[in-house]
Amino acid sequence: MKKYKKINSKPGPMLYPLPAVLVSCASGDEDNLITIGWTGIINTTPPMTYVSVRKERHSHHLIKESGEFVINLANVDMVKALDYCGVRSGRHEDKFETAGLTRVPADIVAAPMVAESPVSIECKVVEIKEYPSHDMFIAEIVACHVAEDYVADNGAYEFERMRLVSYNHGKYYELKSSELGFFGYSIMKPKTAKRRRQQQKTKKEKKYRK
Numbered sequence: 001m002k003k004y005k006k007i008n009s010k011p012g013p014m015l016y017p018l019p020a021v022l023v024s025c026a027s028g029d030e031d032n033l034i035t036i037g038w039t040g041i042i043n044t045t046p047p048m049t050y051v052s053v054r055k056e057r058h059s060h061h062l063i064k065e066s067g068e069f070v071i072n073l074a075n076v077d078m079v080k081a082l083d084y085c086g087v088r089s090g091r092h093e094d095k096f097e098t099a100g101l102t103r104v105p106a107d108i109v110a111a112p113m114v115a116e117s118p119v120s121i122e123c124k125v126v127e128i129k130e131y132p133s134h135d136m137f138i139a140e141i142v143a144c145h146v147a148e149d150y151v152a153d154n155g156a157y158e159f160e161r162m163r164l165v166s167y168n169h170g171k172y173y174e175l176k177s178s179e180l181g182f183f184g185y186s187i188m189k190p191k192t193a194k195r196r197r198q199q200q201k202t203k204k205e206k207k208y209r210k
């Protein structure tokens with residue numbers, strides 16, 4: 001592994017790469033889409049997430065009033081729409097229309113899901129933390145929807161095939177599916193590694209035979 005000599009940079013939000021997501025929200029008769037980079041997971045059980053939104057965004061009051069939103073993960077086909085929803089406000093336009101995206105009713109929250117997104121996550125706000133630039137909407141994940149195209153026969157979710165987008169210092173990138181390892185592989189016993197390799201080989205052969 002290379003050892004780097006680093007320069008001291010001024011403090012900034014440099015935690016990259018990030019998942020850039022499309023958040024849908026609604027209040028009353030109105031709905032909207034906003035691109036969000038400041039998001040993440042904060043708890044496993046119950047599953048909890050957050051989105052940090054500036055007060056001046058049109059979406060801010062929709063999320064605040066309804067206490068609900070949907071996080072829609074973005075794939076490569078959505079990247080132009082993702083950028084568009086992050087540079088144009090929905091105050092005077094219907095971004096679903098202009099960005100060419102389709103509303104689908106969610107199960108629990110009133111905000112619509114985005115049909116073109118491979119994964120939509122319904123969220124209910126439990127707390128709002130006000131920070132100098134952004135308000136952090138802390139929320140419980142109340143439902144998840146995964147595109148059938150990415151659910152294997154055994155029910156496994158094939159995230160590696162979704163061609164999801166990440167945001168890295170001002171640019172969008174496709175998350176490539178060249179696996180480097182998996183959770184816990186650094187401490188795996190050689191016997192388990194061998195068994196896993198064998199399982200993957202069988203899986204590939206099965207797929208080839210289909």
Ligand SMILES: Cc1cc2nc3c(=O)[nH]c(=O)nc-3n(C[C@H](O)[C@H](O)[C@H](O)COP(=O)(O)O)c2cc1C
Pocket residue numbers: 020032033034035036037038039052053054056057058059060082083085086087088089090091134167
């Ligand atoms: C990649 C990207 C990430 C963004 N992340 C955030 C964010 O985390 N919070 C935020 O308030 N605005 C963020 N924005 C800006 C809003 O998406 C943008 O101001 C949008 O036009 C607001 O829409 P609205 O006024 O319809 O709510 C981001 C924009 C882009 C392009």
